[in-house]
Amino acid sequence: MTMTHLPIFVIAAAASGAMAGGRLLDQVPMARNFFVGVFEWFGDLGLFCVRLIRAAITPPYEFGELVRQCDAIGSKSLPLVALAGAATGVVLSLQTRDSLVRFGAKAFLPAVIVFSIIKESGPIITGLIVSGRIGAGIGAELGSMKVTEQIDAMEASAVDPYKFLVATRVMACVLMVPLLTVVSNFCGILMGWVANPLSEPISLRLFLEHGFKTMEFTDYIPPIVKTTVFGLTIGIVSCFQGIRTRGGTEGVGRSATSSVVLSSLFVILADVMLVRLIMMIWG
């Protein structure tokens, strides 16, 4: 994706943010209100992040709750992520094989599969799946806690919800998305091999040897950075949408939807920006 897509994503993301905040009808007639809404959303997000950072860095730390969240997030999205990774591997294998054969570069097939899965398709597909699965979950969970006053109750018993609920979830996303990506990559590469010998058998050892021959340690750094940022994005956006929920059950539904929409959008946006950034810095 080129830089020209960037502004479009920014506007789209901001627009859905503003709409998620209020009722659509209030926003449409007045363009001015709309832009105020957009800025308000980003302003609130900034304040939210400040509070989140303060809660996250000051002791005591909620390790027990963090482990529980990691478990919840990991186990909820694991099957889906593995499946999506496997499907990508199959498709990639079958499709690139055709092109490579045509150019007489069939020997590169393992390397192409491994490269494209580890560098791009693994991270982004995991990011989007987790946005859907976990974004909706966090948005709805925190949203319903908010509208049933459970978050107020937590504050009233002198427990900071930003520390106990938000920081743990964001941290769990940051930790789990890279790990889930590893799972997705593994399934993708494995299925890439399985799909390949359907037409021409090659041993798994040989496939992996060819595939990873040109991969170097430094090739793994950008995907790790990327997936960590995806995790952070998903965690922050969905917790933010959840905790600012208003208006009963309807509001909870709105928060769940907007969490998914916004975290997917911001994951794509982060991907676009990080591709540029990593290329500039890392080469």
Place this chain on the structure above:
Amino acid sequence: MKGNGSEIPIQIADLQKSFGEQKVLKGISLQVKSGETVAVLGRSGGGKSVLLKLIIGLQTPDGGSIQVAGKDITKLDEPQLNEVRKRVGFLFQQAALYDSLTVEDNVAFPLSRHTKLSNEERSKRVHELLADVGMDRDLGKMPSEISGGMQKRVGLARALALDPEILLFDEPTAGLDPITAAEIGDLIINLKRKRKMSAVVVTHDVHGANAYSDRLVLLHEGSIAAEGSFDDLQSSQDEFVKQFFSYSSR
């Protein structure tokens, strides 16, 4: 951390709160002395729940001052406010139990956050607290699996978990049968006698309030319409107070 006796548990002066155009509280002044129970009455939507939330700092006032346990809570930062909150037990109108935790864990939550009790000690304390509100069964159930009145009682046990000096109860007996309601009333009287707790209890049950409170406060249109003992209010000549009491004794 206990109060030093001389500090006034709750002191509110000229408290104002609006939501947009709607003025909910228009200058409320209220004092609750140590060991005193004040019942707050008023029409539905009159701002009683808002008043309680202001006292514990869940909402910020537009004007006036709120002192809780000798500290002006509008001027405290988060950690200081939390120190005050640990000394206050709050019961929400809808109980607000954590729906991902069992009944037992709900009550244990404040204990495990703020005390260093061992697991056995904590579980013993939780059982005592729940027994006090008549909820010694169904400890392993989730909040969605127990009735509204039961949720209310679990909320009450949770509010009492940290042995607070100040109680803020939003309709503790609403939705309960007369026997359980009377038991909760007795519980409040006992807490006051044994531990000298101060309490603000929002209620619609005038006669119940008469049994456990020292003073009644009647909110009307954002201000205090009347204040005093049950007999004072019953003999009041104010039109609204008369109407309120005549309907509630029917």
